Amino acid sequence: MPILGLPLALIGLAALPALTAIYWLRTRFRRQEVSSLFLWSLVAQAHGGGRRATRLQTPLLWLLELLALLLLAFAAAGPRIPRADRVVPVMVVLDDSFSMSAVQDDGYTVREAGVDAITQELGRLGPFTARFVVAGPAPTLQEGAISRLADIESNIGDWRCESTSSSIGPAVALAREVGGPDCRVLVISDHPSPDAQTPGEGSEAEQEATVISTNNTTDQAGRLRWRAVGQPQPNAAIVNAVRSTDPQRDQVLIEVANYSDKPFSATMTLSASAGADSKTGLQSDTDLGQSRVIDQRTLDLAAHETRRLRLVPPKKSETLIAQLDDDALTADNRAVLLPPAREPLPVAVSIQDPVLFKAVRSAVQASGAASLETNQPRLMFTDRVRQGPASPPTDSEIDTATTSATSPDDRAATPVPWRVEFEVPEAEAIDAYLGPFVIDYNHPLAAGLSLTGLVWAAPTTESGLPVVGRAVVSAGDVSLITERNLSGDAKSLRIRLRADRSTLLSSAAWPVLIANIIDWQRVELPGLSRVNARPGMPVRLRPNTPVDYVEVMYHPLSGALTEEAVKRIEVFNNVAILNSDRPGIYHVSAGAESHLYTVNALSPEESDISMAVTAEHGLWNDERALRTDYRGLAWILGLAALSLLALHAWLQYRPTGPSSAVNSEATT
Amino acid sequence: MAETITQPETLLSPEFMHRLDRLDVMSRKILRGRMQGERRSKKKGQSVEFADYRSYVVGDDLRFIDWNLYARLDKLFLRLFMEEEDLSVSVVMDVTKSMDYGDPNKLHYAKRVAAALGYIGLTHYNRVNLYTFADTVTDMALGMRGRRPIPRMLSFIQDQQPIEGEHVSGNLAVVCKRLAMLQRQPGIIVLLSDFFDKGDMADALRYLGGDKHDVYAIQLLSPQEVDPAKGHILGDLRLRDIEDGDIAEVSVSPALIKRYKTNLQAYCQHVREQCLKRGVAYMISETDVPFETLVLKYLRQRGLLG
Numbered sequence: 001m002p003i004l005g006l007p008l009a010l011i012g013l014a015a016l017p018a019l020t021a022i023y024w025l026r027t028r029f030r031r032q033e034v035s036s037l038f039l040w041s042l043v044a045q046a047h048g049g050g051r052r053a054t055r056l057q058t059p060l061l062w063l064l065e066l067l068a069l070l071l072l073a074f075a076a077a078g079p080r081i082p083r084a085d086r087v088v089p090v091m092v093v094l095d096d097s098f099s100m101s102a103v104q105d106d107g108y109t110v111r112e113a114g115v116d117a118i119t120q121e122l123g124r125l126g127p128f129t130a131r132f133v134v135a136g137p138a139p140t141l142q143e144g145a146i147s148r149l150a151d152i153e154s155n156i157g158d159w160r161c162e163s164t165s166s167s168i169g170p171a172v173a174l175a176r177e178v179g180g181p182d183c184r185v186l187v188i189s190d191h192p193s194p195d196a197q198t199p200g201e202g203s204e205a206e207q208e209a210t211v212i213s214t215n216n217t218t219d220q221a222g223r224l225r226w227r228a229v230g231q232p233q234p235n236a237a238i239v240n241a242v243r244s245t246d247p248q249r250d251q252v253l254i255e256v257a258n259y260s261d262k263p264f265s266a267t268m269t270l271s272a273s274a275g276a277d278s279k280t281g282l283q284s285d286t287d288l289g290q291s292r293v294i295d296q297r298t299l300d301l302a303a304h305e306t307r308r309l310r311l312v313p314p315k316k317s318e319t320l321i322a323q324l325d326d327d328a329l330t331a332d333n334r335a336v337l338l339p340p341a342r343e344p345l346p347v348a349v350s351i352q353d354p355v356l357f358k359a360v361r362s363a364v365q366a367s368g369a370a371s372l373e374t375n376q377p378r379l380m381f382t383d384r385v386r387q388g389p390a391s392p393p394t395d396s397e398i399d400t401a402t403t404s405a406t407s408p409d410d411r412a413a414t415p416v417p418w419r420v421e422f423e424v425p426e427a428e429a430i431d432a433y434l435g436p437f438v439i440d441y442n443h444p445l446a447a448g449l450s451l452t453g454l455v456w457a458a459p460t461t462e463s464g465l466p467v468v469g470r471a472v473v474s475a476g477d478v479s480l481i482t483e484r485n486l487s488g489d490a491k492s493l494r495i496r497l498r499a500d501r502s503t504l505l506s507s508a509a510w511p512v513l514i515a516n517i518i519d520w521q522r523v524e525l526p527g528l529s530r531v532n533a534r535p536g537m538p539v540r541l542r543p544n545t546p547v548d549y550v551e552v553m554y555h556p557l558s559g560a561l562t563e564e565a566v567k568r569i570e571v572f573n574n575v576a577i578l579n580s581d582r583p584g585i586y587h588v589s590a591g592a593e594s595h596l597y598t599v600n601a602l603s604p605e606e607s608d609i610s611m612a613v614t615a616e617h618g619l620w621n622d623e624r625a626l627r628t629d630y631r632g633l634a635w636i637l638g639l640a641a642l643s644l645l646a647l648h649a650w651l652q653y654r655p656t657g658p659s660s661a662v663n664s665e666a667t668t
Numbered sequence: 669m670a671e672t673i674t675q676p677e678t679l680l681s682p683e684f685m686h687r688l689d690r691l692d693v694m695s696r697k698i699l700r701g702r703m704q705g706e707r708r709s710k711k712k713g714q715s716v717e718f719a720d721y722r723s724y725v726v727g728d729d730l731r732f733i734d735w736n737l738y739a740r741l742d743k744l745f746l747r748l749f750m751e752e753e754d755l756s757v758s759v760v761m762d763v764t765k766s767m768d769y770g771d772p773n774k775l776h777y778a779k780r781v782a783a784a785l786g787y788i789g790l791t792h793y794n795r796v797n798l799y800t801f802a803d804t805v806t807d808m809a810l811g812m813r814g815r816r817p818i819p820r821m822l823s824f825i826q827d828q829q830p831i832e833g834e835h836v837s838g839n840l841a842v843v844c845k846r847l848a849m850l851q852r853q854p855g856i857i858v859l860l861s862d863f864f865d866k867g868d869m870a871d872a873l874r875y876l877g878g879d880k881h882d883v884y885a886i887q888l889l890s891p892q893e894v895d896p897a898k899g900h901i902l903g904d905l906r907l908r909d910i911e912d913g914d915i916a917e918v919s920v921s922p923a924l925i926k927r928y929k930t931n932l933q934a935y936c937q938h939v940r941e942q943c944l945k946r947g948v949a950y951m952i953s954e955t956d957v958p959f960e961t962l963v964l965k966y967l968r969q970r971g972l973l974g
Contacts, residue, residue: 030905031908032907034896034908035767035862036766037909039928039932040907040916040928
């Protein structure tokens with residue numbers, strides 16, 4: 001298919017009407033009165049009175065000039081035809097977010113429109129070879145390449161449009177790496193190219209723009225074509241669904257949003273099902289189907305309103321299913337919440353300082369993942385700092401923290417509790433640190449922790465106890481939180497803090513720190529770290545019995561058993577890390593054990609399809625492509641134009657014979 | 669281009685009137701007048717100029733018997749003398765829109781010729797009649813004689829304007845027929861027109877032909893009509909007939925102008941032939957010929973003035 005290297009030069013075609021106008025103005029009939037027409041009628045055919053349409057005179061010179069201008073304009077536009085031997089390599093990046101599964105007004109999904117767009121784009125190229133990259137949370141390169149349009153559908157089976165996010169930027173980078181410098185990249189999405197968006201239009205787009213521009217190199221500019229095939233539509237969606245992890249206080253929070261400019265009324269049904277159990281898994285297709293409705297309500301949502309619903313499940317062991325009416329996008333209309341599978345972490349607190357004691361207890365209770373237990377605690381907060389080699393806590397320490405007696409046998413079976421030791425210095429031997437605080441964000445304790453603006457009172461270097469272990473938080477060369485291993489798998493954390501001289505306890509960082517400490521220990525417990533996971537959030541499984549691998553089977557959120565391939569995940573250090581980006585129910589088998597967890601399609605960015613567009617951006621043919629893949633035709637057109645001009649000159653200045661025939665025109 | 673010049677003082681200047689005083693309207697024929705005048709008549713009358721003898725019959729005026737001849741021949745003969753009568757001079761002026769064309773303007777030129785002829789006629793006690801016509805006779809001033817009606821004549825001529833109207837175009841046949849009815853007295857009829865008539869010329873002139881009238885046809889053409897290039901009629905033009913509004917789109921080239929001139933010559937020749945066939949004296953003049961030259965030279969050469 002011929003292309004134009006410089007389409008802007010086609011503006012030269014404006015000279016055609018200009019030339020025609022010049023001819024028309026020059027040759028149009030001037031009005032002239034004569035005393036009588038009958039003498040003229042002898043030489044020209046006169047017609048009756050009245051105004052008639054004037055036919056444009058088309059002298060040969062005008063036609064030649066018109067043709068020459070046409071040829072010159074097209075020559076300037078750089079027409080090129082594909083070389084006969086070229087095969088265009090194309091990498092197609094497919095937006096895998098679930099917003100691509102939205103049904104448009106014509107009944108087709110955005111994905112189907114995307115397939116059509118791919119067919120169109122590849123069809124224009126001539127011979128091609130295409131590979132596909134599915135841009136889910138992480139880009140995935142599809143195996144095999146196609147060179148026929150008929151093979152497109154068979155090669156994009158993994159493009160299910162179920163992901164809760166799409167990493168188009170990394171996918172484009174991957175496509176360029178795989179495709180090489182000569183490849184063309186086609187992006188199929190439902191939102192416009194980040195280059196075509198104004199800054200601040202969307203954080204997702206900005207991130208992609210950053211990634212894509214970072215990966216752009218000079219010779220790759222112009223090789224990216226973006227086809228947005230979406231359609232803005234109203235949509236109601238479940239954008240958040242949370243179930244408390246504390247079985248004693250089972251609560252559900254559901255947020256429903258209306259992504260529309262108009263009020264929207266949706267019916268939300270909350271069902272309970274006993275079939276799906278995190279211990280036993282799904283047993284049949286009807287496990288979730290045999291649910292009973294426990295709540296049904298109509299939500300009258302204003303435009304762009306997000307409403308929160310708090311519910312208390314009647315039975316703690318039942319799976320809850322929240323379902324909205326079907327609309328353009330059904331993927332975000334259902335959320336499945338499994339009952340908590342893990343008991344709260346037993347925590348003991350043995351601290352003399354009443355302020356610190358109260359702060360720790362409150363933070364532990366607020367975490368929702370721990371319970372203050374005096375019997376066989378798995379985590380102990382204490383203000384007794386041990387010196388010397390790491391060793392488990394003594395019985396007296398445990399006794400101090402517990403009120404009920406435990407037998408020696410129980411103690412022998414009880415794993416060594418983790419320790420969190422508060423080193424509380426004397427008031428005279430402290431320094432107050434305002435920062436900057438150095439935080440090791442690779443440590444689990446640092447997740448979401450921010451100490452900016454806090455005052456942290458800690459012992460001076462000279463007065464404090466010797467610091468042993470890895471520093472997690474420090475202020476300059478003063479370690480504030482350090483971690484060291486105890487015997488076995490137990491760990492010890494030392495926090496150097498004078499509570500009454502610090503603002504840490506009254507800041508948001510305090511419950512975050514305590515919650516991180518509890519989670520840090522909880523992941524070491526057998527079983528799944530969470531049963532209701534968010535997309536992209538890793539789920540840890542620590543089997544009760546050591547195994548080499550676990551098997552994961554995927555089921556859609558509807559609960560139907562599908563013939564999905566079973567994934568085998570290796571187990572390292574008795575922990576299997578399960579990364580689940582696809583919304584659904586995951587059945588994990590670890591030897592004789594069976595676990596279940598869900599990932600719900602909770603992504604406000606993808607649920608908001610009111611900003612979806614149909615647009616095209618970017619051109620494939622840059623200078624390099626034009627040079628390598630196409631053959632220029634400009635010289636042929638220029639030569640033809642030159643010939644026409646020569647003919648024009650000859651016609652204009654040729655010797656004229658006797659008076660030629662009278663050129664008279666009469667309108668008809 | 670079509671501009672009517674209507675200033676009275678431009679028709680005849682006093683100096684030119686003095687020069688016209690020496691001229692008289694001549695007729696190629698001896699025409700019968702209504703009153704005694706300065707012109708020899710066919711009738712035998714009472715002038716001093718001897719004409720002939722004839723035998724006396726009872727009842728003749730005894731005063732005209734030639735008694736000397738009776739003495740010699742003993743027979744009575746009557747002496748006949750030439751009768752002198754006035755001459756009817758009719759100036760017929762075309763006032764169609766086509767006359768309001770050219771530079772110098774044809775209508776103005778015709779007015780001056782008519783004024784000059786009328787002036788000469790009146791100063792020699794001829795009966796002067798003025799007619800104007802378009803599709804028919806539109807106005808007339810009849811029976812003027814002597815110097816007294818000269819201002820009236822000039823005013824009449826001066827007031828003539830081209831006849832406006834969408835369907836008003838020259839129809840010479842109707843005009844000539846009407847003139848023949850109006851002008852029963854024999855005399856000189858001078859037609860001043862461009863004769864751009866789409867009708868049959870021969871059919872028109874037959875009403876004025878014969879011995880009754882001495883007809884002169886003066887065809888007036890503007891220089892732009894003789895040579896369209898002088899009127900910048902060149903290029904692609906939408907020509908409009910100012911009489912009937914007809915339109916023709918013509919690409920005027922030198923070759924086309926050449927053909928036009930040929931056609932014009934052929935048409936003028938046709939008019940001339942038709943005039944000669946009917947005994948009408950024909951002459952043609954371009955309006956860029958000085959008016960004085962036309963009157964004092966060409967009309968004298970043609971015998972209309974003497």
